[in-house]
Amino acid sequence: MSSLAAEQSGTFVSIPLEGISGDEPLEFPLYLQNRAGRPVLYRDVRTPFDASHAARLRAEGVTHLWVHEHDKRGYARRVEAGLEDLLHDRSVPTEERAEVLHGVALVVAQDVLGKPPGRDEVRRVERFLVSTATLVVREPGAFHAIRQLLRAGQDLADHSTTVAFLSLGLARQVVGAEPNTLVQASLAGFLHDVGLVGKPLTEDDTDTQHAERGYRFLREQGLPEPVCEAAWAHHERHDGSGLPRGLVGESIPLLGRIVGLVDAFEKVYSGQKTRMGVFDALRVLAQAYRGCFDEDLAVSLLRVFR
Ligand SMILES: [Fe+2]
Ligand SMILES: [Fe+2]
Known part of the structure; x- marks a missing residue:
């Protein structure tokens, strides 16, 4: 299993590379894993991380980055904003899109069920689940990937x-x-x-x-x-x-x-x-x-x- 919360190392969590790139500068630092398996700073907060950065990492065989445990929410917000586009992108393997979806689902659940949710939070869940259902209907293998x-x-x-x-x-x-x-x-x-x-x-x-x-x-x-x-x-x-x-x-x-x-x-x-x-x-x-x-x-x- 390779989910956001499953691969934890100290105060860092592993996140899939897909879905993080965007036009806005980062609101949290990103880390790479070094040869010894330790996280080392890769992009600092307020620096850009766009599609060209992601492509370069992918070309080097990098599939995951790391964020501080306390930045998980910021990560999920960034990915959630572009989730619909990512889920439609068939150039990204279904398993990788499912992993991003599942990681975001866990953070949304922690946010929404941490205290009685308001109307906006319930709508956030609805939006997220509409994206999920659309993916499952459109791609027969998607549910299997999520279930794993x-x-x-x-x-x-x-x-x-x-x-x-x-x-x-x-x-x-x-x-x-x-x-x-x-x-x-x-x-x-x-x-x-x-x-x-x-x-x-x-x-x-x-x-x-x-x-x-x-x-x-x-x-x-x-x-x-x-x-x-x-x-x-x-x-x-x-x-x-x-x-x-x-x-x-x-x-x-x-x-x-x-x-x-x-x-x-x-x-x-x-x-x-x-x-x-x-x-x-x-x-x-x-x-x-x-x-x-x-x-x-x-x-x-x-x-x-x-
Ligand atoms: Fe229950
Ligand atoms: Fe119950």
Whole structure:
């Protein structure tokens, strides 16, 4: 795995070269890795880093640069501004575009879910997920590339990012690769636990009010009703054993069923003490949550990983 947060060295993080170049001077310094694997200053703050600089590095075989951990947000803002253009650029390998997208997603999630998000932040998430859905619909290999980067959730931002992308993948299997469906599914996944903002993720199972709180919050933000409903229903279970309303089977809205299954899977996958493969996690999910999920939906989740 080679994601923004995964390759950490001390207080530096590795970032893909793609997406950083632009007309504006840098708001943070960029570092290169020397032979000993240590970061050395490459471009200082307020100096330019444009397409010609990136091309020169690429010609030398450089694929990643480094930034200070505390500059991650500045990096994400710079990349986010030109993300749409980068995602359309088929001259950049799909895997590299997916890596940039995933890195930006994690920073957006940390920004937006660090405190109750305002309308502008919710719109920022929407814009980002529209770009993601468009890429997935346009390029069949894109979802696979994104999925390869997903990691177990350490906190609400990680958890929500993974649930967002997997909900998009499951909706693509179940409903079809239609942009609006994929935007709504990923938005529902991204914001399903918004009612937990400010609390530890471990309260997901004990705070029985967070689903309804999230629903009310999302309605106030003017989000589409299926997205709000999914937040409310993500702890409902097929056999009626869920919360908060004890809905049964298809009375649980479809997006709620999709996000609920992905959410439970992500928790099994990230909650294991020993490292577990995806298919083992799916097996544990099937045993531990027997009857809790629609079987057809569970089979479709399996297909998301094939
Ligand atoms: Fe939850
Ligand atoms: Fe969750």
